[in-house]
Amino acid sequence: MSDYKAEPVKGRKGDVSAHDGASSWFYSDEVKEHFFNPKNYIMNDVDESQFNAIGKVGSPACGDELRVWLKIDKDERIVDFKWKTFGCGSAIASTSMASVMVTENGGMTLDEARSIKPQDIMTRLKGLPARKFHCSVLCDKAIRDAINDYFRRTEQIDRMIVEAKRMIDPVAKVTDHDIEEAVLDGALDLDAVQKKTKVGVGNPTILPAVEELIRFYREKYFG
Amino acid sequence: MNTENRNVYLDHAAATPTDQAVVDVMAEFNVDLKGNAGSFHSEGKRAKDQLDKARAFVAEFLGARPDEILFTGSGTESDNLAILGYARVSAKHGKHIVTTSIEHHAVLEAMQHLERKEGFELTVVPVEKNGIVDAKKVLDAIREDTTIVSVMLVNNEIGTIQPVGEIGNAIEKMKKNGKAQHVALHTDAMQAAAYLEIDVKKLHVNLLSINGSKVYGPKGVGALFVKRGTKLQPLTFGGAQEKGIRPGTEDVASIIGFATALQIVKERRDADAVHLLPLREKLIEGILNSIPKTRLNGDRVQRVPNNVNVSIMDLEGEALLLYLDAQGIYASTGSACTSASLDPSHVIIALGMPFEVAHGSMRFTLGRETTEDDIDYVIEQLPPLVEKLRAISPVRVDPKYYE
Numbered sequence: 001m002s003d004y005k006a007e008p009v010k011g012r013k014g015d016v017s018a019h020d021g022a023s024s025w026f027y028s029d030e031v032k033e034h035f036f037n038p039k040n041y042i043m044n045d046v047d048e049s050q051f052n053a054i055g056k057v058g059s060p061a062c063g064d065e066l067r068v069w070l071k072i073d074k075d076e077r078i079v080d081f082k083w084k085t086f087g088c089g090s091a092i093a094s095t096s097m098a099s100v101m102v103t104e105n106g107g108m109t110l111d112e113a114r115s116i117k118p119q120d121i122m123t124r125l126k127g128l129p130a131r132k133f134h135c136s137v138l139c140d141k142a143i144r145d146a147i148n149d150y151f152r153r154t155e156q157i158d159r160m161i162v163e164a165k166r167m168i169d170p171v172a173k174v175t176d177h178d179i180e181e182a183v184l185d186g187a188l189d190l191d192a193v194q195k196k197t198k199v200g201v202g203n204p205t206i207l208p209a210v211e212e213l214i215r216f217y218r219e220k221y222f223g
Numbered sequence: 224m225n226t227e228n229r230n231v232y233l234d235h236a237a238a239t240p241t242d243q244a245v246v247d248v249m250a251e252f253n254v255d256l257k258g259n260a261g262s263f264h265s266e267g268k269r270a271k272d273q274l275d276k277a278r279a280f281v282a283e284f285l286g287a288r289p290d291e292i293l294f295t296g297s298g299t300e301s302d303n304l305a306i307l308g309y310a311r312v313s314a315k316h317g318k319h320i321v322t323t324s325i326e327h328h329a330v331l332e333a334m335q336h337l338e339r340k341e342g343f344e345l346t347v348v349p350v351e352k353n354g355i356v357d358a359k360k361v362l363d364a365i366r367e368d369t370t371i372v373s374v375m376l377v378n379n380e381i382g383t384i385q386p387v388g389e390i391g392n393a394i395e396k397m398k399k400n401g402k403a404q405h406v407a408l409h410t411d412a413m414q415a416a417a418y419l420e421i422d423v424k425k426l427h428v429n430l431l432s433i434n435g436s437k438v439y440g441p442k443g444v445g446a447l448f449v450k451r452g453t454k455l456q457p458l459t460f461g462g463a464q465e466k467g468i469r470p471g472t473e474d475v476a477s478i479i480g481f482a483t484a485l486q487i488v489k490e491r492r493d494a495d496a497v498h499l500l501p502l503r504e505k506l507i508e509g510i511l512n513s514i515p516k517t518r519l520n521g522d523r524v525q526r527v528p529n530n531v532n533v534s535i536m537d538l539e540g541e542a543l544l545l546y547l548d549a550q551g552i553y554a555s556t557g558s559a560c561t562s563a564s565l566d567p568s569h570v571i572i573a574l575g576m577p578f579e580v581a582h583g584s585m586r587f588t589l590g591r592e593t594t595e596d597d598i599d600y601v602i603e604q605l606p607p608l609v610e611k612l613r614a615i616s617p618v619r620v621d622p623k624y625y626e
Contacts (some may be wrong), residue, residue: 001525026545035545041615060579060618063539063558063567067617086579088541088558191339211566219578 027089036095039100042069042082051080051155055146056091057138059219063212068099068142072150077107083142090128091138094121100137102216110147114161116140129139168213169206174199176213190214229551231597235437235529236379236414236588237555241480242439243485249480255416260473261464270475277475277482281446285431285483286422293447293465294478298413298434300458301447302329302373303432304469305409308455309371310337316405317368317465318343323356323375323385324573330373330411331340331569354383354521358390362612365394365403372408376426377415379556380570380586381521382530384419391427407453413437417488418527420497429453433485435477439591440484444477491591499528499589502598506531506587512590514609520571520584529589532557534580536620538612543585552601557584578626579609585599 027035048054051069058065062088069078081099085091098121102108109118118140122128144161151159165175174197182196190211193199200207232240252273258266260274270536275289282289295301310320322334337343340610346364350356361374372394376387381601387410409430416433423431430453434445447469449455455468457496462470511517515538534542540556547554557568558581587601 026503036549038615043614060582060620063578063582084615084617086537086616087539089545091539092542092615136585215578 027093027128030097030124030126031090031093031128034125035089035098038092040082040096041099042084046082046084051082051148053150055142055144055149057145058087059216060086061102063087064138066091066095066138066142068095068139068146070143070146070150072110073107076110078102078110078113079107086205087138090125093125094118094128095139095142097121097125098143102143112152113143114147116143167209169199169203171203172198172201178210179210179213180217183214184221188214188218188222229600231552231588231593231600233552233554233587233593233597233601235590236382236586238436238442239417239439240592241441242484244487245440245480245484247571248483249476252476252479256475260475261462269290270473273479274475275471276391277479280482281485282420283488285433285448286424287368287448288378288451290449291448293449293469294470294473295447295465296443296471296474298432298436298445299329300469300585301432301434301445302327302409303333304447304455305432305449306330306333306373307337307458308369308408308468309407309430309453310343311341312454312456313370313405313407314341314343315364317370319346319366319369320344321346321348321361321364321369321372322375323347323361323606324349325354325356325378325380325383325570326373326375327379327411327413330375330409334373336358352575353525354378354381354570354574355525356385358386358393360492361390362393362397365397365406367402368405369403370405370407372406373411374408375411375414377412377419377527378521378570380415380568380584381532381574382414382526382588383521384415384525387428388426393449395427414527418487418492418499418529420492424450431543435481435484438481438484438488441477441480444474446481472572478617487570494550495591496528498591499593501529502589502593503531505595506589506598506601507533509598510605513602513606516620516622516625518580520574520576529593531587531589532582533575533587534578534625535609536583536625537616538609539582539616540585542612543583543608546612547604550604550608551603555586555588557586558582576624577621579618579620583620 004169051071053070053072055068066085069082070078073079081102083095085095102113148160165177168174168176178197179193182193187196188191193214194201200210256270258270260270278292279289282292320334320343322330334345338345348360349366361521374385374387374390377384385592391408394403394406394408407429410428411432413434414437417438429450431448436442457468459470464470464473507519510533518534520534522531540558544556557571567578568584571581571584
């Protein structure tokens with residue numbers, strides 16, 4: 001029991017949900033590896049003096065909260081990436097994978113890191129269930145938040161990029177900003193937001209992500 | 224302990240394993256009988272006889288009459304038929320409907336459908352902090368135009384027992400005094416049937432739902448008690464089966480399997496409780512004592528003997544569920560991540576808890592085959608997994624929710 005923290009949690013080989021090994025697990029083997037043996041996470045307390053950029057995204061109210069600590073060298077390469085997360089299996093795995101992607105081969109430049117898309121992380125994880133996709137969206141946002149923090153600390157305010165709008169429903173052309181506006185306008189549930197924006201009306205697969213956003217903005221503005 | 228071959232199934236509130244005697248009786252029926260219970264020939268009659276026998280037994284189990292029992296395809300269908308069927312047929316008398324904040328989605332979403340799409344007014348009565356509804360608050364919600372009132376007998380997530388009999392008794396008194404004339408009381412008794420004595424007269428209900436998958440019976444079969452004189456509008460049309468209220472060829476094999484399962488429940492319900500209660504207490508004590516920052520959700524005493532529901536602060540339930548799964552422990556969580564809607568448990572929220580406490584809720588529901596060794600194994604395996612997830616979590620839940 002004494003040093004269990006250092007020990008990876010072992011899953012059964014191949015299949016966790018069935019003992020006969022005949023059926024598949026909920027996630028790909030890559031997700032499973034990063035979930036049971038997450039890389040680069042910070043155990044317990046963080047010594048923030050060791051890092052020069054900090055990013056945060058999400059809140060426990062919406063089920064995922066992610067914090068990242070980066071060390072950026074003088075050539076603007078990310079040489080260290082540590083994280084903590086409160087989240088489900090795919091949130092843990094996608095953050096772990098992102099930390100590997102950002103720091104491998106000498107580390108990404110800030111421009112490279114800023115252009116990471118959720119799809120890139122998902123591709124490396126060999127896929128995530130559709131309804132889990134929003135979890136890895138968080139991670140790229142946290143990286144961009146940390147990079148802005150670095151520019152703030154190094155007084156390069158002109159290089160900061162305010163988070164662009166994110167297209168939530170390409171069919172109805174609704175962005176996260178539209179949903180934020182709808183919530184601020186008093187639409188506090190899916191029905192009300194749909195009345196204002198038509199989000200997901202012809203595209204129901206995105207509804208879980210929309211509900212997540214509604215909850216996030218509701219929590220943010222109305223507590 | 225060896226973890227490789229462990230199989231500790233603690234999700235009996237989701238589904239119970241089908242009893243071997245039930246499997247046998249169903250297999251025998253499927254081999255021996257080929258008729259449609261509605262056919263007018265000997266083969267049909269034989270199936271019909273089996274159906275009648277099963278109906279008589281289910282009626283006896285509930286303290287009802289055989290003509291008060293309808294068979295359905297699931298517990299969800301029973302709940303839907305009771306609520307939609309009664310609300311719609313009674314709409315000429317009033318369009319006010321009442322339920323509680325901790326009902327199963329089969330009740331809650333049927334109620335919300337009536338509210339959103341059919342012009343009904345819905346009152347959702349909140350529960351107390353212990354997960355039990357105050358009978359008086361339900362009664363106070365009843366108006367002259369109230370029709371269906373639905374209060375579950377045992378909650379599926381936290382196992383708390385609700386005062387249905389008290390509410391039913393009071394409604395009968397209101398009716399004698401010329402009030403609440405069009406009210407019908409429905410109870411979802413799915414999670415109660417394996418553990419509590421169910422008598423529709425003592426509960427004073429008009430409608431009661433049970434199903435096979437929670438009583439060691441087959442999945443995909445349910446029953447609805449409909450008190451004589453309680454009218455329902457059908458949800459489906461096209462046949463005379465089940466008095467035309469639930470038309471469709473009867474799944475006689477599942478129905479007799481269901482009746483057999485209830486027969487076994489009746490014989491061993493008391494013994495099961497004696498077996499389960501100390502195990503439940505051991506698991507509750509074990510978790511609360513060995514893991515700091517945990518809370519038991521739902522009343523400690525007024526709960527069925529197989530339910531343990533705890534919130535483990537600062538972590539997210541799906542991640543813990545998967546770590547437990549890897550150790551051969553199968554449980555359930557109120558975390559949003561495992562629900563199709565990505566909403567966290569409405570039941571834990573209804574207890575006055577914030578989202579993060581609902582996300583960290585874990586349900587362990589014990590069953591007939593659960594052993595003390597299984598419980599010891601869970602208590603041994605759980606703390607290091609919790610500690611690992613907590614260590615990588617940036618969240619620290621406000622102590623007021625667990626102290």
